[in-house]
Amino acid sequence: xxxxxxxxxxxxxxxxxxxxxxxxxxxxxxxxxxxxxxxxxxxxxxxxxxxxxxxxxxxxxxxxxxxxxxxxxxxxxxxxxxx
Numbered sequence: 745x746x747x748x749x750x751x752x753x754x755x756x757x758x759x760x761x762x763x764x765x766x767x768x769x770x771x772x773x774x775x776x777x778x779x780x781x782x783x784x785x786x787x788x789x790x791x792x793x794x795x796x797x798x799x800x801x802x803x804x805x806x807x808x809x810x811x812x813x814x815x816x817x818x819x820x821x822x823x824x825x826x827x
Contacts, residue, residue: 753777 746766749757756773760766814820 750774750777 745759746763747759748766748770750770758769758773760769
């Protein structure tokens with residue numbers, strides 16, 4: 745599972761089973777929020793192209809994979825089961 749958001753709209757997160765699905769979902773969010781469908785959108789900067797292919801995004805994806813090795817274990821599931 746991959747999570748992401750657009751830098752200019754940090755309040756609107758999405759997810760995808762693959763990086764490609766995440767990119768599609770991010771594009772959908774961008775179209776929705778930049779198209780004026782939502783009148784009270786919190787925006788950090790001027791509308792700009794998604795940073796999905798940025799180095800920071802690639803680092804985030806790599807970090808998630810590394811962390812998943814430690815976190816996706818039966819022991820971790822048991823430790824967090826009460827939440």
